[in-house]
Structure formats: structure tokens, C-alpha cells
Amino acid sequence: MSHDFDLFVIGAGSGGVRASRIAAGHGARVAVAEEYRVGGTCVIRGCVPKKLLVYGAHFAEDLDDARRFGWQIEGKRFDWATLRDNVAAEVDRLNGLYQNTLDNNRVTTLIGHARIVDPHTVEVAGTRYSAGTILIATGARPFQPDVPGAEHGITSNEVFHLPELPKRIVIAGAGYIATEFAGVFHELGSDVTIINRSDTILRGWEPALADRLLQISMAKGINFKLNCRLEQVEKLETGLKLHFADGKSIETDVLLWALGRVPNLEGLGLEDVGVALNDKGAIAVDASNRTNVPSIFAVGDVTDRVQLTPVAIREGHAFADSQFGGKPTQVDYRAIPSAVFSNPPLGSVGMTEAEARNAFGQVRVYTSDFRPMKNVLAGRNERALYKLIVDAATDRVVGAHMIGPDAPEILQAVAIAVKAGLTKAQFDDTMALHPTMSEELVLMR
Ligand code: NDP
Numbered sequence: 001m002s003h004d005f006d007l008f009v010i011g012a013g014s015g016g017v018r019a020s021r022i023a024a025g026h027g028a029r030v031a032v033a034e035e036y037r038v039g040g041t042c043v044i045r046g047c048v049p050k051k052l053l054v055y056g057a058h059f060a061e062d063l064d065d066a067r068r069f070g071w072q073i074e075g076k077r078f079d080w081a082t083l084r085d086n087v088a089a090e091v092d093r094l095n096g097l098y099q100n101t102l103d104n105n106r107v108t109t110l111i112g113h114a115r116i117v118d119p120h121t122v123e124v125a126g127t128r129y130s131a132g133t134i135l136i137a138t139g140a141r142p143f144q145p146d147v148p149g150a151e152h153g154i155t156s157n158e159v160f161h162l163p164e165l166p167k168r169i170v171i172a173g174a175g176y177i178a179t180e181f182a183g184v185f186h187e188l189g190s191d192v193t194i195i196n197r198s199d200t201i202l203r204g205w206e207p208a209l210a211d212r213l214l215q216i217s218m219a220k221g222i223n224f225k226l227n228c229r230l231e232q233v234e235k236l237e238t239g240l241k242l243h244f245a246d247g248k249s250i251e252t253d254v255l256l257w258a259l260g261r262v263p264n265l266e267g268l269g270l271e272d273v274g275v276a277l278n279d280k281g282a283i284a285v286d287a288s289n290r291t292n293v294p295s296i297f298a299v300g301d302v303t304d305r306v307q308l309t310p311v312a313i314r315e316g317h318a319f320a321d322s323q324f325g326g327k328p329t330q331v332d333y334r335a336i337p338s339a340v341f342s343n344p345p346l347g348s349v350g351m352t353e354a355e356a357r358n359a360f361g362q363v364r365v366y367t368s369d370f371r372p373m374k375n376v377l378a379g380r381n382e383r384a385l386y387k388l389i390v391d392a393a394t395d396r397v398v399g400a401h402m403i404g405p406d407a408p409e410i411l412q413a414v415a416i417a418v419k420a421g422l423t424k425a426q427f428d429d430t431m432a433l434h435p436t437m438s439e440e441l442v443l444m445r
Contacts, residue, residue, distance in 0.1 A: 005031045007324065008122045008131035010114040012270070013040020014309045015300030016137030017098055019316035024105040025119035032107055033114035033124045039091075039098045041139050041301070042309040045363070048094060049087045049160045050180060054305040054341045056083040059188035062344075063134060066380035077142070078188060080165035087160065116135075116269040119295045128291050133323060135294055136268065136275075136283060137316065140301035145172075149233030152240050153255035156416045166253040170242060172203035172230060174260035176340050179213065186222050193223040193250060195230060195242075202340065206352045206401040208367075212385045213342055213403060219381075220343075225250070240378030280304050287330045289319045297323070306336055337415035339408035344382060347411025350399035352416045353389050362392035364424070366444035372405055372437050386440050395423040400441070410438045 007023045012034035021187045024030045039045045063073050080362065102109050110126035121130050142155035154162075156177050169185050171178045174196035186192045194201070194217075201224075203208040218224065229245035239253045263282045276292045278284040282304030289297045297338070299319055300312030311331070318329040337349040354361045366388040375382050384404025391398050400414045432439035 003120060003130040003132050004008050005029045005131045007031075007110070007133050007135060008114075008129060009033070009135045009137055009299075010116075010122065010364065011040065011139055011264075011302070012038040012098070012102070012109065013137060013139045013300065013312070015139075015148045015226075015312035015316035016040070016135065017101065017316070017414045018313045019135055019137065019232060019299060019320045020107045021101055021105045022267060022317050022320035023324040024107050026320065026326075028320075028324045030105075030107045031110055032102060033110045033112060033122065035111070037095050037112045039095045039395075042189060044091055045157050045160060047309055049091055050156075050184075050340060052087045052090060053083065053160070053184045054180065054343075056087075057184040058343065060187040060189070061380075064277060065374070068378045078165075080162070080188070082168055084160065084162070113267060115267055116273050116275075116296070117274055119163065119293050133297065135289075135316075135319060136291075136296065136298040136302055137312070138264040138268065138302045139312075140179075140263050140304070141258055142148065143260045143262045144196075144257055145230075145259060147230055147233060149235065149240075152235050152258070154231045155257050159256055162254065167408075168239070168250040168252045169193070169254045169256060170240075170250060171256045171258055172196070173260070173311045174198075174224075174226075175203070175258060175260065177258035178256075179217075179340055179342040181258065182222050183341070186217075186220060187343060187366075190207065191223075193225060193252070195225045195228050195244075195250075197227070197229065198337065199226045202346070204347065205340070205348060206387055206399075207354075208387060209346050209348070209385055209401050209403045212383070213340075213344070213346065216344065216382050217342075223324040233270060236399060261301065263304055265302070278304075288322055288328070289315055291437060296395050308336065308338060311336060335415065336421040337411055339411060341408065344384070344404050345407045346401070346403045347403045347407040348399075348410060349415040350397075352401070353387070354393065356389045356398050360393065360398070363388040363398075364392050366390065366424070368440040368444050370437075371439060373435060374405065375427075384437060384440075386444070388427070388441070388444055390424045395425055396421050397424055398426060404437060407439065410441075414441060 006028040007030045009020050009032040012032045013193035020030045020032045110124045114122050144399050168191045170193045189319045231244040234241040242250045276284045283298040301307045314331045318331050321327040321329045336348050340346040368386040371383050374411050386402040389399035430442045
């Protein structure tokens with residue numbers, strides 16, 4: 001039976017666009033439906049604009065540090081609207097490039113909410129399209145808690161469009177988004193408070209690094225209220241009042257929810273076609289990204305495997321190669337590098353010390369705790385911390401974790417070595433590149 005399209009993709013984010021482009025390159029007739037903007041979370045309201053804000057904010061400390069390097073900078077002043085609007089313009093440019101990619105690959109773009117009607121039919125804006133295969137790549141959205149007044153808070157969707165820089169901001173959560181925006185707003189001059197339900201920041205990260213970020217953030221002047229339960233958000237004439245279970249309260253101009261992200265499943269018609277969810281409430285897929293309905297697949301955050309853009313892209317690519325390119329491909333989830341663009345940033349690949357001890361029993365741990373030379377001259381009392389985890393039996397480096405300037409840039413290169421299964425002896429055999437921070441990686445004895 002001939003369908004309108006060979007592949008119908010729902011969601012034009014990182015995973016959906018890659019799958020569309022590659023499938024079209026393999027000769028498939030492809031349509032992609034998008035209800036907001038082509039590019040998805042990463043490009044439109046995630047990684048990309050966030051990283052640009054991180055760059056923008058960091059000039060604050062660089063300009064301070066510059067004095068110790070002989071620069072006299074008079075009358076520095078920050079204008080939020082300039083940064084916000086320039087970032088928005090860059091997002092518009094990238095949005096256009098993503099659309100061009102789809103157009104150049106002859107992928108039909110349909111703007112509107114898509115609903116799956118049956119295993120081979122999707123409806124967008126009242127029109128039904130048939131397809132041999134359907135790919136769900138709708139991503140995730142910020143979780144909003146069930147607290148009275150929660151609607152007065154904003155999420156990472158809105159934070160890029162604030163009319164003005166808040167004097168005070170409270171960020172709920174202590175994961176990736178919370179720590180990244182805490183760094184940004186603190187450097188831009190806002191009074192920042194992180195509130196979290198546990199006494200941990202960056203749960204799941206190597207604890208020594210998370211602790212280092214906590215110590216440095218507190219020394220910089222970021223406030224933390226940990227082990228707390230927010231009970232109510234009250235709207236005041238000027239700002240918000242947050243009421244906690246311990247009877248205390250905080251007033252703020254902006255409350256930012258950063259409590260994790262939940263799969264976008266609403267209105268997709270999944271119940272009608274019987275697509276099964278997993279115990280996390282995400283779409284359940286096998287190693288080939290196939291759901292329990294044979295013609296329907298899913299990739300990216302909507303499957304809640306690893307919520308990272310490069311993972312969604314790999315999944316989309318593997319799906320397209322497997323289903324339309326005659327090249328069955330599965331994503332390798334081992335040793336996925338990850339970074340937090342906090343101030344200072346963290347980078348990590350492979351196992352934490354605790355994970356490695358559970359897996360191997362005997363491990364060797366190497367740490368380097370040092371003050372980067374730029375910080376020394378700048379009079380900035382912030383130490384970097386690098387940690388290598390080695391399987392004692394094989395001498396393989398099974399984990400690398402670092403916090404300090406440029407940690408994510410350095411970590412990407414280390415990730416190649418860890419993924420390749422290189423040994424500590426091979427790290428040590430590598431000549432140091434002096435003077436750098438990354439030379440610590442080959443000097444840990
Ligand atoms: P995270 O999962 O990183 O952190 C969630 C935070 O919210 C934790 O501190 C957690 O507390 C707390 N929390 C979770 N659920 C609740 C709840 N029901 N009530 C109160 N507190 C809660 O989520 P983010 O929103 O920061 O980011 C979402 C995902 O997006 C990340 O996991 C990551 O995969 C991705 N991302 C990646 C980035 C990058 O690569 N640099 C940047 C931004 C996002 P606790 O852990 O203490 O229990």
C-alpha cells in the first residue's frame with residue numbers, strides 16, 4: 001500500500017531533524033510536524049541560548065580579573081536587553097538554518113500539533129497523512145510541581161525572555177539547569193538563592209566535585225537553602241513570597257523551576273494506538289528505538305534514556321540508518337561525556353568512584369587539587385579539582401571528572417581516551433603540555 005510519506009516524524013528538535021535528514025538522504029519521502037519552532041529545546045530554549053548567556057555572564061569575572069593583569073576598565077555596565085536580544089537573534093538564525101536543512105533535503109515541514117490516529121496515520125491541523133513509519137521525537141518540558149501558586153514561577157522556557165534582569169531570583173532544584181542559571185544570574189549581578197529538597201547539589205555527579213561547586217558558589221555569594229520544602233508561592237504587589245514547611249519565607253522577583261524535565265506526550269494519541277510507556281512515564285522502546293507498535297518508533301528525551309542532545313541526535317541517526325539505509329545501527333550508551341556549564345563548570349565521563357567500586361571492587365583513585373595559574377595572578381581563590389578513577393585489575397581509566405575553568409572543553413578530549421579504554425600507564429606515558437590545566441591529567445601519580 002502506498003502512503004503519503006515513508007516516514008512521518010513528530011517533533012523537529014535535535015533527534016527529529018537528524019532522523020528526517022538522514023532518512024531523506026536514504027531516499028525516503030519524509031514529513032516532520034513541529035508545533036513550536038524548528039530546532040527544538042536545545043537550539044531554541046536550551047543548550048545554545050544558555051551557553052551564550054554563560055559566555056555573556058562570564059565577562060563580569062573576566063573584567064574583574066583583568067585589573068590584576070594591568071587593565072583599567074572604567075564605567076563597566078551590563079545591559080540585559082542587549083544580551084537577551086542578541087541571543088534571541090542568534091537563535092532565530094539557527095532556527096533558519098535548521099529549516100534550510102529540512103528544505104534542502106526535501107523534507108516536508110508541517111507546523112501544528114500532531115496526533116497519531118492509527119499505526120500509519122497522523123493528523124496535523126485537521127489534515128490526515130498516512131506513513132509507513134512514524135517517529136515520535138517530541139522531547140520533554142520542564143516539570144512544574146503541584147504547589148499552590150506554582151504558576152507564578154517561570155521555567156527555562158521563559159528565562160531567556162525576561163523583560164529585565166531580576167534583582168532577586170530563587171531557583172528551585174539543584175541539578176544542571178539550576179546550577180547553570182545560578183552562575184549566570186549571579187555573575188550578572190542578581191541576588192541568587194538555590195532551594196532544593198535534599199542536601200545534595202548535582203545528584204549523581206562525583207560528590208567531591210559537586211561539593212567543590214557548592215563551596216565555590218557559597219564563597220561567591222550564592223545562597224543555598226537545602227533540605228527544604230516549598231509549600232506555597234504567594235504573589236505580592238512587587239514580586240513573590242515563598243513559604244516553606246519550616247515556617248520561614250523568602251521574597252523574590254523571579255522564581256525559576258528547575259526540577260527536571262518530563263516527556264512531551266500530551267495529545268499525541270498514544271493511548272488510542274496503544275503505545276506503551278515505561279515505569280518512568282516515558283515511551284518504552286527497544287534497542288532499535290521501536291515501540292511496542294511495530295510501525296511506531298521514538299528517540300530522544302521523550303524516551304527518557306539519557307536527556308542529552310548528542311544522544312538524541314545519535315538515536316535519530318541510528319533509527320534512520322537502520323530503517324531506511326539498510327544499515328542496522330544501535331547507539332552505544334557507554335562513556336557518554338556530560339558537562340554542567342556552572343561557574344566554574346564541570347565535566348565528567350564514565351564511572352564515579354562509587355560506581356567503579358561497585359562494578360570492580362578494587363579501584364585506584366587519582367586526584368589533582370590545584371589553583372589554576374590564571375586564578376593565582378587574578379587573586380581568585382578558586383581551586384580546580386580533577387579526579388581519575390582506574391580499574392585496579394586492568395589499569396583502565398574508567399572515569400574522569402573535573403571542575404575548573406574550561407573543564408567541558410578539556411573533558412571532551414579525555415572522553416576519547418576513556419571510551420577507547422586507555423590505561424593509566426598510557427595517560428602517564430603521554431608528555432605533558434605545559435603550561436596548561438589539562439596537563440594535570442597526565443601528571444597524577
Ligand atoms: P536535574 O535532573 O538535573 O535536577 C533536578 C533537580 O530537581 C534536582 O536537584 C532534584 O533534587 C530536584 N527535584 C526533582 N524532582 C523534584 C520534585 N518533585 N520536587 C522537588 N525537587 C525535585 O534536572 P534539570 O531540570 O536541571 O535538567 C533536566 C535535564 O536536562 C538534565 O537531567 C539533563 O539531562 C538535561 N540538561 C543538560 C544540560 C547539559 O548537558 N549541560 C543542561 C541542562 C539540562 P535531588 O536530586 O536533590 O533529589
